[in-house]
Amino acid sequence: MNWRAIQAIYIFEMSRTARTIWQSIVSPVLSTSLYFVVFGAAIGSRIPEIEGVSYGAFIVPGLIMLTLLTQSTMNASFGIYFPRFTGTIFEILSAPVAAFEIVLGYVGAAATKSIILGVIILATSWLFVPLSIAHPFWMVAYLVLTSFTFSLLGFIIGIWAEGFERLQIVPLLIITPLTFLGGTFYSISVLPPFWRDVALVNPVVYLISGFRWSFFEVSDVSHGVSFAMTLLFMAICLAVIWWMFRTGYKLKR
Template sequence: MNFEAVKAIYRFEMARTWRTLLQSIVSPVVSTSLYFVVFGAAIGSRITEVEGVSYGTFIVPGLVMLSVLTQSITNASFGIYFPKFIGTIYEILSAPVSYFEIVLGYVGAAATKSIILGLIILATAGLFVPLHIQHPVWMLLFLVLTSVTFSLFGFIIGIWADGFEKLQMIPMLIITPLTFLGGSFYSIGMLPQSWQTVALFNPVVYLISGFRWSFYEIADVSLSVSMGMTLSFLVICMTVVWWIFKSGYRLKS
């Protein structure tokens, strides 16, 4: 195991975060605060409670997930796409590092950033609404698993993308709508029966449901199903990344 290489990639990526602090941390926190103002205050005044939890408090896990999902994908996809774009990928490919170590460095850094961001957003939420986390270990587990899984997904997008447009396409056109429709701001049970069935095809529903359960013990689907779906997506992403490196797809000619 080339720990020095993993450390070098990880530190390099984390250094980029500190260099772009405004974009990496401040911007998502400001966006989330605005969500609280718009959804929590404006809409929350009309929807007082959801399943016994005040609306402002209810949306906290969904808002954290929204940021964690999009930032995991953005951080990881940009992290690997940028060396491809500027050509410095040659150094990674010619170094004595295994595929696993490359992924560990890039995905580890992207997931770390997302986890830090998720915790900052959680702390920010605490300024707006009273927070109580009933199962902090499960909350952390969901946060870490989601960050890692979607960082892996972002890594795949970064490898696949051959332009900045494609890099933005998946997060903007697929992930954000799925998150909004995945119960970030409402319970699936509030939808008509037919739409509840449709919603179950949205993988983000399971992530938000499990994450919300760790806060308030209320969920749209059972905890085991949420965890199972999260782990399934993790395995799928790992399989695709393994194939990418084995085949050299978009990395090696």
């Protein structure tokens, strides 16, 4: 394992975050805080509780997951796309660095940024609502696994994209709508039977449900199913990245 190469890629990507801290850290935290004010305070005052949990606290896991999914994807996609755009990707590919080490450096940095954001938002949420975590271990597990999984997805998007516009298509037009429809602000149990079945096709439902279970022990689907779906999605992303490097898809031409 070439740890020096992994460290070099990781530090370079993390230093970019330090240079754009307002865009990378401050802006997402402020946006999420506005959700707390609007949904937690204004709307939450009209909804006493959901499944025994105050509405303000109920939306906290969903808001953290919303940030994790979008930021992990966007950070990782830009991280690998920019070297492709400038042509420096060929220097990395020609260096004595394995594909796994390249992926670990870029994805590790993107996931770290998302985890930092998730922790900051979690700490900020205590300023707005009383919060308790029933299963800290599983909360951290979902936080880390989700960050890495969607950073892998972002890495795939960064290789697939032909321009900066394409980098925004999946996060803005697919992931964000799926997150809003995945139970971020409500439980899918309140939906009519038909739409509840439709919602179960949405993979984000399982991520939010499992993460919420780690806080309050309430969920739309069982914890075991949620965790298995998270691992399955990660395995699919790893398989796609392996295929991309094996075939040189948009990397060697």
